[in-house]
Amino acid sequence: MFKYVIRVALGAGALLGMGFLVNAVLVKALSASSKPEVQKHWFHQSLKALGDKPQWLSKVLDESVICLKNEGELLPLNNLHPNFSVITLGGNSDAFVEGLNLFFQPKIYPFYKNDLVAFDKIVAADRCIVSLHAESSNAAFLGEWSLKALAKIPKSKEMILVIFGDTKNIKAEHLGMFNAIVLAPENHPEVQHRTAQKLLGALAISGRLNNSFLDFKSGAGIDVRANGRLSFGQPEELGMDSKRFEKIDQMALNGISAGAYPGCQIVVAVKGKVIYRKSFGSYTYDKASSKVSDNSLYDIASITKIAASTLTAMKLHTDGKLILNERLGKYIPEVTGETAYKSIVIREMMAHQAGLEPFIPFYKRTLTDGKPSLPWYSTQKDEVFSLEVADELYMKSVYKDSMYARILRNPLKEKKYVYSDLCYYFMQPIFEKLTGQSLDAYVRSTFYQAMGLQYIGYKPLTHFAKEQIVPTENENYFRRQLLWGYVHDPGAAMLGGVAGHAGLFSNATDLASIMQLFLNKGTYAGQTFFDEATVQEFTKAQFAGNKRGIGFDRPSASGGGTCDELASQQSFGHSGFTGTLAWADRKNEVVFVFLSNRVHPSQDNWKIRDMNIRTNIQHVVYEIVNERFKN
Numbered sequence: 367m368f369k370y371v372i373r374v375a376l377g378a379g380a381l382l383g384m385g386f387l388v389n390a391v392l393v394k395a396l397s398a399s400s401k402p403e404v405q406k407h408w409f410h411q412s413l414k415a416l417g418d419k420p421q422w423l424s425k426v427l428d429e430s431v432i433c434l435k436n437e438g439e440l441l442p443l444n445n446l447h448p449n450f451s452v453i454t455l456g457g458n459s460d461a462f463v464e465g466l467n468l469f470f471q472p473k474i475y476p477f478y479k480n481d482l483v484a485f486d487k488i489v490a491a492d493r494c495i496v497s498l499h500a501e502s503s504n505a506a507f508l509g510e511w512s513l514k515a516l517a518k519i520p521k522s523k524e525m526i527l528v529i530f531g532d533t534k535n536i537k538a539e540h541l542g543m544f545n546a547i548v549l550a551p552e553n554h555p556e557v558q559h560r561t562a563q564k565l566l567g568a569l570a571i572s573g574r575l576n577n578s579f580l581d582f583k584s585g586a587g588i589d590v591r592a593n594g595r596l597s598f599g600q601p602e603e604l605g606m607d608s609k610r611f612e613k614i615d616q617m618a619l620n621g622i623s624a625g626a627y628p629g630c631q632i633v634v635a636v637k638g639k640v641i642y643r644k645s646f647g648s649y650t651y652d653k654a655s656s657k658v659s660d661n662s663l664y665d666i667a668s669i670t671k672i673a674a675s676t677l678t679a680m681k682l683h684t685d686g687k688l689i690l691n692e693r694l695g696k697y698i699p700e701v702t703g704e705t706a707y708k709s710i711v712i713r714e715m716m717a718h719q720a721g722l723e724p725f726i727p728f729y730k731r732t733l734t735d736g737k738p739s740l741p742w743y744s745t746q747k748d749e750v751f752s753l754e755v756a757d758e759l760y761m762k763s764v765y766k767d768s769m770y771a772r773i774l775r776n777p778l779k780e781k782k783y784v785y786s787d788l789c790y791y792f793m794q795p796i797f798e799k800l801t802g803q804s805l806d807a808y809v810r811s812t813f814y815q816a817m818g819l820q821y822i823g824y825k826p827l828t829h830f831a832k833e834q835i836v837p838t839e840n841e842n843y844f845r846r847q848l849l850w851g852y853v854h855d856p857g858a859a860m861l862g863g864v865a866g867h868a869g870l871f872s873n874a875t876d877l878a879s880i881m882q883l884f885l886n887k888g889t890y891a892g893q894t895f896f897d898e899a900t901v902q903e904f905t906k907a908q909f910a911g912n913k914r915g916i917g918f919d920r921p922s923a924s925g926g927g928t929c930d931e932l933a934s935q936q937s938f939g940h941s942g943f944t945g946t947l948a949w950a951d952r953k954n955e956v957v958f959v960f961l962s963n964r965v966h967p968s969q970d971n972w973k974i975r976d977m978n979i980r981t982n983i984q985h986v987v988y989e990i991v992n993e994r995f996k997n
Contacts, residue, residue, distance in 0.1 A: 442567025465562025
């Protein structure tokens with residue numbers, strides 16, 4: 367067993383330029399004694415000798431986690447819809463729970479001491495994860511109480527057992543109720559965190575038993591493939607130095623000091639692994655303002671065009687329901703009527719090549735003396751005033767028809783590239799007609815929930831506390847209030863907060879997952895949402911002299927533009943008016959997401975653009991990646 371572990375460690379160490387150190391550590395940890403108690407917690411000793419830097423031993427750990435049972439291919443956990451509970455028994459389980467919470471929020475029942483009465487509080491679930499934890503942080507032995515407690519656990523439809531520690535006291539009767547069984551070498555936090563990722567499919571399980579265990583023979587082990595979810599790790603796992611990324615920290619903080627934005631989130635993923643995930647600053651410039659966390663929600667503005675509208679178009683195109691070369695009048699004749707707009711081709715419109723006006727300030731005609739008032743607005747919601755445009759401000763739902771009528775009165779211009787929000791005003795009714803659902807309900811159920819995303823969606827105040835949402839502008843030209851949990855874009859607000867061109871809120875991590883879905887060629891969490899041919903079609907340039915794909919922004923012909931100049935011609939993404947950028951690069955396998963509220967307190971603040979903060983940070987990422995992989 368231990369010669370094999372040393373061999374694996376040497377391979378990982380050589381990859382990282384750390385071969386001698388890893389070798390020396392493992393020889394010390396594994397060869398110093400033949401006693402089982404020493405051998406059983408080799409990983410903890412190795413980590414301790416390395417100064418608690420588990421990234422050096424990631425490959426060793428991956429080979430040490432073993433799946434012994436997997437009825438019905440329950441693992442990895444692709445579908446997170448079933449009612450989940452997690453019961454942890456024995457030692458500290460915080461890192462395991464933290465790892466699970468990266469992907470979903472199950473009901474957690476932690477038990478650390480000899481209290482079997484408390485098990486009466488457990489509510490039966492459709493799916494239950496039970497984890498056994500060694501009671502000491504520096505040993506591998508499971509306490510007798512933990513094993514006795516197994517008999518108290520209520521039976522769920524599907525049950526998963528994860529053992530963090532020694533298996534010598536475990537008997538066959540302890541295992542019979544479980545549909546899936548996973549063994550991990552010990553209860554170190556890094557082991558817990560990485561094993562949680564393996565259960566969710568962010569990482570594969572490939573370990574094998576080196577000794578017999580009950581009815582499981584030496585060599586037993588079931589391969590559980592990764593399912594395409596983003597994993598979370600350290601740059602060193604990919605041969606990069608974490609210290610090189612500290613330059614990003616300083617650049618982000620410089621932006622705050624310069625007043626470009628009060629706070630931001632940044633996520634970098636390379637080859638399907640999140641290696642940089644940090645938040646900086648505060649919600650506002652007020653000294654008492656909340657600090658930005660990784661789970662704070664930002665208004666992502668026009669990134670909605672790819673994270674909702676284009677996502678939906680790709681699915682409908684794959685299913686044969688949306689034909690890109692068909693005309694608007696085919697799908698929504700009730701909207702276009704007999705106007706010239708009925709002849710607009712879907713492909714042209716989604717590539718901003720249809721001759722539409724760039725923008726119409728619809729709200730201006732609804733104001734009296736510069737303020738929203740009757741007959742279009744009310745401070746009370748009812749059947750007539752049903753569209754919530756801001757806090758305690760509701761608009762007549764019938765005004766939506768006036769907005770479309772106003773668009774149709776504008777004559778179409780020459781068919782050349784002109785960026786226009788209005789393109790996506792028309793895509794929304796097409797989507798809703800083809801799916802039979804509102805756009806927000808459709809993307810939530812079809813994509814976000816299915817992918818296991820927790821923080822992305824329209825109208826965030828219906829799902830999250832206000833304190834988790836980052837405010838945008840202290841707006842004084844339309845709604846005349848601090849916009850907090852309500853979409854910044856006026857047109858999207860007048861559509862009730864759900865629109866094809868704007869309206870989504872998200873954290874950077876969920877948005878990175880959507881960008882990874884595109885890099886995965888339409889698959890994520892073990893599910894296929896659209897096919898590879900669709901991804902290729904939508905992300906390529908559509909017309910001469912127009913860099914745009916279908917929905918997606920792309921680099922200019924000479925490189926750069928919305929993205930950094932080092933991004934490849936195979937990259938794509940979108941920026942947002944509120945100070946956001948999401949970009950994916952097929953060639954380099956890089957996902958980059960930057961979220962901020964640069965429009966606070968005023969949208970007239972363009973320092974983020976003038977300082978090139980987003981692309982300069984992206985440039986640093988590419989320098990590190992290109993140096994490592996010599997792209």
